[in-house]
Amino acid sequence: MLDFTCLAVVESVVNDIQYVRVYYQNQDRRIKESCFDTKNGWYARGQDVVVTAKLYSPIAVSSWDKGKQIRIYYLNDQNKICERVGTANSPGAPSAWENGCVFDVKVLPDSQLGVARFGRDDANISVFYQKEGGHLGEIKYQKRADEWNPSRTEFPKAYSGSSIYATSAKPAGEVRLYYQDIGRTIKEHYMKKGGVWEPGDDNIPNVVLAPKASISVLSRGYENKPSDLLIQVFSVRHDNKLIGMAYDQEDGGWEAKAKEYVNTLVPSSSGFSAVAACGNVKEGLISVFYQSEANIIAKYSLGEQKRSPLGIPTSLDIDTGNHTKTDDGNVKDDAKYSGNNNAIPAGDSNDRAIPTSAIESGFGLAYAIQEHTWTTNTDKVPPVTSLKTSPPIQQGYTSVIGFNEDSRWSSFIYGGLMIDTKQGKAVNHRGYLYAKVGGDYSFSVPQVQYDLTLLWVGETALKDYDTDNAFIVYKRPESGAWPSAITKTMHCYKGSYTPIRIITMCYSGTFYLDFTIKAPDGTMVLSGKKPQAYDWIKQHSPRGDLVNATPFPHFGKEI
Numbered sequence: 001m002l003d004f005t006c007l008a009v010v011e012s013v014v015n016d017i018q019y020v021r022v023y024y025q026n027q028d029r030r031i032k033e034s035c036f037d038t039k040n041g042w043y044a045r046g047q048d049v050v051v052t053a054k055l056y057s058p059i060a061v062s063s064w065d066k067g068k069q070i071r072i073y074y075l076n077d078q079n080k081i082c083e084r085v086g087t088a089n090s091p092g093a094p095s096a097w098e099n100g101c102v103f104d105v106k107v108l109p110d111s112q113l114g115v116a117r118f119g120r121d122d123a124n125i126s127v128f129y130q131k132e133g134g135h136l137g138e139i140k141y142q143k144r145a146d147e148w149n150p151s152r153t154e155f156p157k158a159y160s161g162s163s164i165y166a167t168s169a170k171p172a173g174e175v176r177l178y179y180q181d182i183g184r185t186i187k188e189h190y191m192k193k194g195g196v197w198e199p200g201d202d203n204i205p206n207v208v209l210a211p212k213a214s215i216s217v218l219s220r221g222y223e224n225k226p227s228d229l230l231i232q233v234f235s236v237r238h239d240n241k242l243i244g245m246a247y248d249q250e251d252g253g254w255e256a257k258a259k260e261y262v263n264t265l266v267p268s269s270s271g272f273s274a275v276a277a278c279g280n281v282k283e284g285l286i287s288v289f290y291q292s293e294a295n296i297i298a299k300y301s302l303g304e305q306k307r308s309p310l311g312i313p314t315s316l317d318i319d320t321g322n323h324t325k326t327d328d329g330n331v332k333d334d335a336k337y338s339g340n341n342n343a344i345p346a347g348d349s350n351d352r353a354i355p356t357s358a359i360e361s362g363f364g365l366a367y368a369i370q371e372h373t374w375t376t377n378t379d380k381v382p383p384v385t386s387l388k389t390s391p392p393i394q395q396g397y398t399s400v401i402g403f404n405e406d407s408r409w410s411s412f413i414y415g416g417l418m419i420d421t422k423q424g425k426a427v428n429h430r431g432y433l434y435a436k437v438g439g440d441y442s443f444s445v446p447q448v449q450y451d452l453t454l455l456w457v458g459e460t461a462l463k464d465y466d467t468d469n470a471f472i473v474y475k476r477p478e479s480g481a482w483p484s485a486i487t488k489t490m491h492c493y494k495g496s497y498t499p500i501r502i503i504t505m506c507y508s509g510t511f512y513l514d515f516t517i518k519a520p521d522g523t524m525v526l527s528g529k530k531p532q533a534y535d536w537i538k539q540h541s542p543r544g545d546l547v548n549a550t551p552f553p554h555f556g557k558e559i
Helices: 348-352 356-360 409-413
Strands: 008-014 017-025 030-037 041-044 060-064 069-075 081-087 096-103 114-118 124-130 136-142 147-150 164-169 174-180 186-191 197-199 215-220 230-236 241-248 259-263 275-280 285-293 296-301 323-325 331-333 365-371 394-398 425-434 439-445 452-457 472-475 486-492 497-505 516-518 524-526
Touching (some): 008 060, 017 060, 439 472, 472 486
Parallel strands (some): 114 164
Antiparallel strands (some): 017 030, 030 041, 060 069, 081 096, 114 124, 136 147, 174 186, 186 197, 230 241, 241 259, 365 394, 425 497, 452 472
């Protein structure tokens, strides 16, 4: 991913299942999508290219119809505001993307974008931008006329390159627009029901933000009475701190002071970390996405006052021939998706269901899918050191392990990994074996593995791993008989934490991994099926802060 990328998020809740999509930009300028749902957890769609935009393009997103309809607004290389239309067959399913409108308005080169839907059935759309003179501008879509038109409203002047965030309070049809003024504080502009704009509440805490600080807003409208209005505003202060400001109309309006949360990515000439929030304002169950460090999109949970370790999984682009470029340089899908390509055959999901609560609590392995440099299958075991610097194509967490192309384990366990990208790829797992009982633990690699499976235990698993110091090496031979299944044991004292790393690499052909860890009392600690208990395998050692620290380096930076 691109450091200091703009971030945007949309959320829907359907039949008590939460669906989240986070959008960001990669170094190759493509806007990408990482996804979450409460059944499968986090995953990244490595091949799901939304669109190619100008470098450091703003990203504004709106969704409706249970998350099946998505609109993304961005700037192209000609500095034109463009619309990308996504349609899915069901909540959480991959979207089929196509180009929408291109708006012929003059936009400040470093303009940001905002979008709001309002009116009856939220059928009207407003896209906000910054004009060349510094004032904000608006393009409106009216459902009744079925057309877009520039607004004649005179909006205030904003800080050059100010973040722009618009939110509508339902069902009143009001829109609140938040931006950074010349003094780098947050201001509100307010559209009353009926379409009349006026300055908003001037009692927002007077906090000096970072230059061009990202702004994200959540609101809850008038469900029963006007005093129901709740607003949460998130941004980055001048000292690099993620902050929040709260409004409760029933409690008298804006709180006097902003709340401090966590530090964000150390700024550079490219700017400061972006922020994007989603969740339930009334219940206080809010997630704020931001960059905590290079190449990491972290998730801060306000309800738990903590951030998720290692961030959400993000993806690099995989060129599999499934996309072609249009004349304007954008990417389109050659084939439309039909339903969820990652669907699991009946029977698999029950055996391999991973409660999100277990992953959020720090149980399970961290994994990364990476490219390797193994190009010739000889009887010599290939080196794996290239994985130490190979950027993750996809990463996440799992409490089960396994890759069986025939039964589609991989689609469930590893989320968005597509089967046809297997060749030239490695799946790199790591974590800690927590010895709930003392004794000999058995590590087993059954027969028939495609093409290479390695295990490290102890300190070598942290970052000094290589084929020469692996605890288990199982490799498909160039020719001749397959090796027998391998089982080795290691004594672990009760209460100890032992680092483990399991890597499987595919050279060619079928990708298959089967691996088990069994405790001295017979408990199956790790396998391709849901474990009897989740607390045998942990993402972190007990050293330091269990939420924010781990002795493992980040994937791709293990030297």
